[in-house]
Amino acid sequence: MILYIDFEHKDLSTKDPELALNAAGRRLRAKYRFEEMAQDTCLIVRYDRFSQSLFTELGPKAIVCSGHNTLHSDYDTDDLVGVEWLLKTLPIPLFTICGSFQSMLQLWGAEIGPLRRKPGAEDVSLMEQYGYEKGYCEVIHSAGPPLLEGIPTEMTMHQNHFWEVKSCPVGFTAIASSELCALQAVVHNDSPVFGCQFHPEEFSEEHDHGRILLQNFFDQWIND
Numbered sequence: 001m002i003l004y005i006d007f008e009h010k011d012l013s014t015k016d017p018e019l020a021l022n023a024a025g026r027r028l029r030a031k032y033r034f035e036e037m038a039q040d041t042c043l044i045v046r047y048d049r050f051s052q053s054l055f056t057e058l059g060p061k062a063i064v065c066s067g068h069n070t071l072h073s074d075y076d077t078d079d080l081v082g083v084e085w086l087l088k089t090l091p092i093p094l095f096t097i098c099g100s101f102q103s104m105l106q107l108w109g110a111e112i113g114p115l116r117r118k119p120g121a122e123d124v125s126l127m128e129q130y131g132y133e134k135g136y137c138e139v140i141h142s143a144g145p146p147l148l149e150g151i152p153t154e155m156t157m158h159q160n161h162f163w164e165v166k167s168c169p170v171g172f173t174a175i176a177s178s179e180l181c182a183l184q185a186v187v188h189n190d191s192p193v194f195g196c197q198f199h200p201e202e203f204s205e206e207h208d209h210g211r212i213l214l215q216n217f218f219d220q221w222i223n224d
Contacts, residue, residue: 002034002042002222003060005050005083007100009070019069027066030201033211034064038218048079050086060092061222067098067160067199072112093192093221095214098161101195105186108169115164115180131180133159136207139184139198141176147187147194147216148175155209157184158202165197192221 006027013020027044034042040061045054063086086094087104096104102112116131137159141148155176165183168174176185176196185196194217200210 001058001060002038002040003050003055003058003063004031004034004042004044005047005063005065005086005100006044007047007066007068007083007103009068009074010046010048010079012070016069023069026202030064030066033201034214034218037211037215038062038222040222047083048076049082051082052085054082055086055091062093062095062218064201065094065096065100065104067100070099072099072103072106072163090188090191090193093217094194095217096193096195097199097201098197099163101186101197102163102165104195105165105169105172105183108171110169111166112163113166115162132162133178133180135159136204137178137198139176139178141185145175145187145194146220147213149216150212151209156207157196157198157200157210158207159198160202161197 004027008020008023012023031042031044043058065083083103084107087096087100087107106112114131135158136156139155139157141151141153141155143153164181168183168186171190172186172188174183174186178184181197184198185194187194200213203210
């Protein structure tokens, strides 16, 4: 079994029903993609319902953690106990994406914050205020990790963020960057853990580098 932890805020459906519905659709599409790649069942669990006891009960082979559309500061710390345990202990193969990638590296000592502030832009959205990467964008990776096998150095990945990790914490190695965001992907030095700012699960027929990356992850840690 694969666990897919949905990091989207539990109250988003009340605050922005349309955005919540779109996010739920993306999670479901990703679930089926993960099942196809891993040739195994993928169970979606919301972040506030994940716990160490649930992890022990289910015994997953690997965990993927999603991004989210909500500011980190809007989360109740009591709801994050289980996922923080996971992101601190890294007990099994783990793949974190966007917001959960930021959360993981923050727990390991990194600073997170907006990409950049645009002066005089208070009347527009948060993403427009801070600058953002959105849609399919070029990301440059360094050769080395098996997860990047078969992917060109200049890869195309889907982006949707205005927040970033400012530096790579001790215990991880930075392996990718973009023009606007210096830290696009990391691997853990001692554990089968990968994290990225971009969204590899949002691949398309034309832009399939995310599919290759995810397939490499499942092949290396699940399908052997």
